Amino acid sequence: MPRTLLRELSGDERASYFSGMVSLWGGGLPEDKFVAWQRRLADSSESAGRYRLLGLFDQDAGELLSALKAYTFEGSVEGEPVRVLGIGAVFTPERLRKRGFASRLLHLAMEDARLRGHDCALLFSDIGTRYYEELGFFALESNECQLDPQSLPKSHGFRAAAPGDELTVSRIFAACRTPQPRFSLARDGWSVRFQLRRLRELARVRDVGEPEWGLIVEGSLGDAAAMIRHTKEALDVLDCAWTTNQARDRLLGGLRECALRSNRARIRVWPAHQTRPLWPFSPRSSAIAMIAPIKATVRLPPAGTRAELALLDHI
Numbered sequence: 001m002p003r004t005l006l007r008e009l010s011g012d013e014r015a016s017y018f019s020g021m022v023s024l025w026g027g028g029l030p031e032d033k034f035v036a037w038q039r040r041l042a043d044s045s046e047s048a049g050r051y052r053l054l055g056l057f058d059q060d061a062g063e064l065l066s067a068l069k070a071y072t073f074e075g076s077v078e079g080e081p082v083r084v085l086g087i088g089a090v091f092t093p094e095r096l097r098k099r100g101f102a103s104r105l106l107h108l109a110m111e112d113a114r115l116r117g118h119d120c121a122l123l124f125s126d127i128g129t130r131y132y133e134e135l136g137f138f139a140l141e142s143n144e145c146q147l148d149p150q151s152l153p154k155s156h157g158f159r160a161a162a163p164g165d166e167l168t169v170s171r172i173f174a175a176c177r178t179p180q181p182r183f184s185l186a187r188d189g190w191s192v193r194f195q196l197r198r199l200r201e202l203a204r205v206r207d208v209g210e211p212e213w214g215l216i217v218e219g220s221l222g223d224a225a226a227m228i229r230h231t232k233e234a235l236d237v238l239d240c241a242w243t244t245n246q247a248r249d250r251l252l253g254g255l256r257e258c259a260l261r262s263n264r265a266r267i268r269v270w271p272a273h274q275t276r277p278l279w280p281f282s283p284r285s286s287a288i289a290m291i292a293p294i295k296a297t298v299r300l301p302p303a304g305t306r307a308e309l310a311l312l313d314h315i
Helices: 011-025 031-043 101-115 166-175 190-205 245-261
Strands: 004-008 051-058 064-077 080-091 120-125 143-147 183-185 214-217 224-230 234-242 266-269 288-293
Touching: 004 101, 011 031, 011 051, 011 064, 011 080, 031 190, 051 101, 064 101, 080 101, 166 190, 166 214, 166 224, 166 234, 190 224, 214 245, 224 245, 234 245, 245 266
Parallel strands: 080 120, 234 266
Antiparallel strands: 004 051, 051 064, 064 080, 064 183, 120 288, 143 266, 214 224, 224 234
16 A cells, blocks of 8 residues: 555645545436535535545655545534534545455544544445444444325425524524434534535536425424425425424324425435334434544444434435
8 A cells, every 4th residue: 555644635636536536426417417416515604614525646746546524513422512524425446446445544644533522433334334333433323215195194284494494493493402312413504505505506407496495384283394405206204393283283184285285205304303203213324324433432322222313314
């Protein structure tokens, strides 16, 4: 292996990284639009201080060997606060694979995170668990539910989230959280703002207006909110929360109407917090949640433990 170093990607290096991974995570976008979307997101105010693009470089030749996205989350384990390094989109150019560059990148990124005060690392694997287990990660509960929209109650009393409602949605999410004796990420408002920026920049490159991104219930019967995302086949519930059962039923009615109106045959939910007891969940085959210690003293839950991770946490 050549002498290597870890550093943040520059402008042209970012473009090269984004272009390389479009076939894996492009979602059908043309390369130029995918790169524009990713660059705008990386340059957004929401990314500052919480989202970095890190690369492993050949120290002598200056060549980019592998790269990833690095996020900073606040979280908790059994009520104790932890700072979490979120890892995403680990990518090595095809001609450089099978040479240990990705594992070297992950090692250096986690060491860099340790020096920055992080306690553990979190990623969602689409390649099974074995590779990351060899690097010290272990899997947590990774389930989901695919709902028929017709199974949800008909209701009214909800409205679509509008620009400026990010604070309302974040407030409801935070207010409905209770201390959990397991692994979870904080609802400090950043995940909502960042995911919304992601949806808005995607809508921009697709030349459409403000995306439909949330539902809100407010009033004397209680408050509720959901953040949503439309995929080709499903309506994804990124997260949702409610203060009363009446507000919950109104929110579920809103999700039903939204899915049927947009011709989505399924509503997809990951079990977390208040959604966990509502429906039966089954193991999912991708986006397997995996964590690893960064600090030797951090206390993490055992492998296979329930994790309060919603789709909102899969950035």
